[in-house]
């Protein structure tokens with residue numbers, strides 16, 4: 354099963370999916386109303402785990418110019434920075450969302466589209482989510498909004514918003530499921546928008562309770578890993594070091610970079626170059642909707658296994 358919680362997994366995936374767009378769960382049109390209600394056009398925005406989605410580009414075109422996009426995958430950020438083209442104010446930075454490098458109260462709005470889902474598929478999942486939400490709380494301005502878009506239902510998401518070290522009030526919106534892409538009359542899985550607003554006691558709750566919450570989660574998840582096997586990160590590291598596919602990917606990448614360099618060299622200072630380099634959306638392949646459903650299903654399965662481990666541990 355893919356390890357959606359591991360940096361390695363994403364680096365590899367973005368190498369494979371070079372020059373593609375993959376929009377998890379919902380696009381800007383689906384979320385526009387919620388985003389417009391939650392954030393002014395001149396607001397400062399943080400997009401957590403941006404991936405190779407186009408939502409920040411569509412938001413930019415709609416008037417949001419101050420968008421900081423971060424991702425743990427260097428490969429992803431390299432590609433996205435290259436794709437910036439004629440949207441120069443978009444910022445892309447490699448960063449771990451559980452350890453943000455930004456100062457306190459910098460942002461008006463934080464967007465998390467399925468990044469929480471990815472974290473919940475990794476080791477120390479609850480711990481990492483608790484850290485990420487704490488970091489979001491820290492970098493949000495008073496009354497700032499944190500929008501989480503997730504496939505996760507309220508009964509396994511809201512517990513993360515109610516921990517003692519954070520102060521958020523929240524509302525939940527079920528987003529209308531889209532039609533399935535397989536010709537059947539079925540609908541895709543429902544997704545949810547969790548709209549969290551930073552409360553007045555954030556600092557105090559953090560100071561009083563952060564350490565205790567984190568220590569408790571570390572203990573729980575350490576125990577789960579001990580009982581249910583080695584860290585998936587380690588497993589995937591071992592797999593990765595043995596993988597021929599990886600070597601092949603690296604070779605392909607070097608070849609591609611060399612040919613891109615030559616290509617750029619020959620075109621230098623021509624008007625065409627900026628068009629070629631820019632976000633030429635028409636050239637970017639979009640992945641099939643069917644693959645996306647599959648991906649979401651797999652991600653959900655990994656998360657369920659993680660959750661069962663933690664629950665069984667509590668029962669024992």
Ligand SMILES: C[S@@+](CC[C@H](N)C(=O)[O-])C[C@H]1O[C@@H](n2cnc3c(N)ncnc32)[C@H](O)[C@@H]1O
Nearest residue numbers: 363376377402403404406424425449450466471
């Ligand atoms: C499910 S994808 C969502 C991508 C994008 N937000 C979208 O909606 O299409 C999760 C993204 O989170 C990134 N990610 C995973 N763990 C992360 C972490 N600790 N810090 C920052 N980004 C992370 C992955 O590299 C991946 O791009």
